[in-house]
Amino acid sequence: MNRAFSRKKDKTWMHTPEALSKHYIPYNAKFLGSTEVEQPKGTEVVRDAVRKLKFARHIKKSEGQKIPKVELQISIYGVKILEPKTKEIQHNCQLHRISFCADDKTDKRIFTFICKDSESNKHLCYVFDSEKCAEEITLTIGQAFDLAYRKFLESGGKDVETRKQIAGMQKRIQDLETENMELKNKVQDLENRLRVTQVSPSSAGSVTVTSPSTDIFDMIPFSPISHQSPTPARNGTQLPTVPSRTAEIKRDLFGAEPFDPFNCGAGDFPPDIQSKLDEMQEGFKMGLTLEGTVFCLDPLDSRC
DSSP states (O other), X not given: OOTTEEOOTTOOOSSOHHHHHHSOEEEEEEEEEEEEESOSSOHHHXXXXXXXXXXXXXXXXXXXXXXXXXXXXXXXXXXXXXXXXXXXXXXXXXXXGXXXXXXXXXXXXXXXXXXXXTTTOOEEEEEEEOTTTHHHHHHXXXXXXXXXXXXXXXXXXXXHHHHHHHHHHHHHHHHHHHHHHHHHHHHHHHHHHHHHHHOOOOOTTOOOOOOOOOOTTSOOOOOTTTTTSOOBOTTXXXXXXXXXXXXXXXXXXXXXXXXXXXXXXXXXXXXXHHHHHHHHHHHHHHOEEEEEEOOOOOOSSTXX
């Protein structure tokens, strides 16, 4: 039993590891809703949430509203809550964010789990009604969590390092492409300005000034001392000074430092990737507490 997962010893898994790893297990249930809770774990926490949502559902039912039906798809990648007909995803709860899961032992219908919201980082308690399947769904979520945690431990090290290197390379390539585009634009601008300086406006009766000799690329021949003093252009503009060769040491054709794929330091990859990996590790270490408990509710309606 690893420390990141706790369950009663008399429980057995409901499915094969392959079913949850390569596919998903579907379940149909009624969704009573979700509500914010203060703690990520605890029987009292989910008991209060169930009481609150059952009361709200009873009010809506008295107004003629029915409890919406949903489809749960459980796999090692998370628990998806979908609209049964359109298959539209309403909620996607990642396993490392689920910290507590329990089913009601009084009527075998109610089950609930606590998941940390990815956007607000608040803990939300989701409550469902599933006829005779509450315990099985709870165990399936527990098994999926266990498999996902083991997979994270077995392959996480190499995968994480590979992802870091790939992310670093992608960021470096993107930076080089941006620099390359900027340099191309500068070169194009210089070429346009050079063409303007070589064209002399003429009018009737005027004498056209002969342009300096050019090479086969229609360029003014290079002078070794041209970089010492700026060359004035005919229209009064001044060409930029050619940089010294010493400034180009350790730089490639486009003026950027050569890219070394084996030198991807910690600061080279986007911080959001690292924060995501840290979050997964923290979530799995917190673990999933799986319980069968008695909510001891005084139901206003035995059928919700």
